[in-house]
Amino acid sequence: MPLSALTKIFQRPAYVLLVLLVGGGTFAFATWLPNLSLIVEIMGHPDATLAQKIELPLSLLGSITTNFSTLSATYTILISILFGVYITLLVYFLRNRITLVRESGVATGTLGIVSGLLGVGCAACGSLILTSVLSLVGASGVLAFLPLRGAEFGILGVLLLSWSTYVIAKHIVGPLVCKA
Numbered sequence: 001m002p003l004s005a006l007t008k009i010f011q012r013p014a015y016v017l018l019v020l021l022v023g024g025g026t027f028a029f030a031t032w033l034p035n036l037s038l039i040v041e042i043m044g045h046p047d048a049t050l051a052q053k054i055e056l057p058l059s060l061l062g063s064i065t066t067n068f069s070t071l072s073a074t075y076t077i078l079i080s081i082l083f084g085v086y087i088t089l090l091v092y093f094l095r096n097r098i099t100l101v102r103e104s105g106v107a108t109g110t111l112g113i114v115s116g117l118l119g120v121g122c123a124a125c126g127s128l129i130l131t132s133v134l135s136l137v138g139a140s141g142v143l144a145f146l147p148l149r150g151a152e153f154g155i156l157g158v159l160l161l162s163w164s165t166y167v168i169a170k171h172i173v174g175p176l177v178c179k180a
Helices: 003-009 013-044 050-064 070-096 098-103 106-119 128-135 140-145 151-173
Strands: none
Touching: 003 070, 003 151, 013 050, 013 070, 050 070, 070 151
């Protein structure tokens, strides 16, 4: 990945904040997803104190060590970081070169994000989103035949996000002329 693009962008505090917010939000979403109904119930419960409503979601961030296998925790963390970096690079790129967006690798990044989201899941329930969506059409049994039980989608998400981050960073430091 062209490190000069990352150095150039992350010298600005606003972009560092953006990567932290997007990456942190993605991580929180991934770790809260298996317990979403519990979070919603506690947040809406009139007897729960404000402290309890704040403490529960924060404590559930630690479920990455208990509810996720080592593999799924690793790719969940990597997807969160890569997603934050990718979105930050994309924002920078779009602000500076809006006319070249068609050649930026945005489609690959989008595929990486979607694939990564499909692979999010814990050790107990596997690929949570993919299983939920596919079960609507009776295809969740297919995951049983995959060697990693759906973790392939998380790994694919990491690979696609890595590639798209590399491509967009390359475009950021690349010349403003076409490759004719």
